[in-house]
Amino acid sequence: MASGSMTMTTVVVETNLLSRQELRDRLQAVGDSRYHHRHPFHLRMHRGELTRGQLQAWALNRYYYQSRIPIKDSLLLAKSDDPAFRRAWRKRILDHDGDKDGYGGVEKWIQLAEASGLRREQVIPCTGVLPGVRYAVDAYLALVRDNSLLIAVASSLTELFSRDLISLRMDQMRLHYPYLTPGLAYFVGRLTQAPEDATFALDYVSTHAATRAQQEQVIQALEAKCAILWAQLDAIDYAYVVPGNIPPGAFVPDCD
Template identity: 40%
Template sequence: MNAALPPAVAKELPWPADEFEARLRARESGYHIHHAFNRRLNSGALAPFQVRGWVANRFYYQQAIPMKDAAVMSNCDDRETRRRWALRLLDHDGHDDFEGANAGGIEVWTQLGLAVGLTREDLWSQRHVQPGVRFAVDAYVNFARRSCWQEGVISSLTEMFAPKIHADRLAGWPSHYPWIDASGLAYFRNRIPLAQRDVEHGLEVAHSWCDTRTRQDRALAILQFKLDVLWTMLDAVERAYPDDLAEELRP
């Protein structure tokens, strides 16, 4: 039907829902699963100090996620959305007695840090966090604070691509890095079903809010921004922990 319209008019019409979602999912090509550092990490090519450096820097992102989610909630005037979104804070900060399965993602990531040979102080002091990582993560949190809640939700849609990266780690790390206590890999296992749940909600919001081509284009730009945040983090880590520093630098 759109083919019969003048090109200028057709260009302004929103894409059908399936095409819009396909365009969102096509951005996977820019996901940090394809970054050279991640490919080396998941293929077993990194030295222990490099794995520790990645875990310590990624922790800065992990502890910022509930702050980002709280910022999204603070801008949201829809109670039902807040009720669903609040689960994300609890996923990371923990809930109830904060023990075992209730500990939350930040604590589970801390267990990963311990499993690779870091201490709680290494993680929580942030002394190993690289400036590029700090800048990228802070930019993401500030985006959520300044943007409307729908845009904040859309920025989380990199979760569409997360199950694969977690599954790769679960499949490869036990053999590639036998020195890592397997109990430390629980974060990756836990996040796969949670990411799938979060994507379902995020796509609902994206399809509802992006009812014009302008908003659809904006959603693609927001998703690209978040992909750039994740990619920039790995750029910074890769520069900080090169192979030739293996005997000089230890987190």
């Protein structure tokens, strides 16, 4: 009877486990409600309501996020003892850093900032970045550094939702802010990179979340990452939409 009740316990646990599709649906629901495509600042951007100075502030602040992505991926690589996983994941560092100086996603983001009218020397030192943006990005590094590989991989799953946002953003930028058009190469690259990366990460978490508790960790990691993206836009929207709100020491646009 002892082995019988153990079997029953096992069955209960397995029934409790979400199927791959159920897990995918839960992650989609998080994205639908919490991904930053719904943020007021993005809605303003897509309606063409932002000034050049506000777009400069966005590009300059988000550069801090972009510049930390390969650092985040390096922290993540360091968590894996599997050469095959590391080979697959290191593509991301290559995508952002490129093969040589002047290539890669970080450089392309600088070109977007330049298209907005900033000089690269204003952007690269990150001196004018809003403290609120810095704390949010640093929270992302801490999330990856201080948690399991499963949670770290799951926190990248916002890429499941990025292609639609990037497509819309490119269309609206060409329409409302044509001066940005020479700087859109970053988004062109991400249109194919992000879905590839998301597919890999989704497959990884679907395979490696072996218990319901781990599946819930995956979902919570995606929620946490959505909050990190959202909070960056909160800080930007607060500082640069209402006059008088730029905190001491932060970037001040020299144009409207």
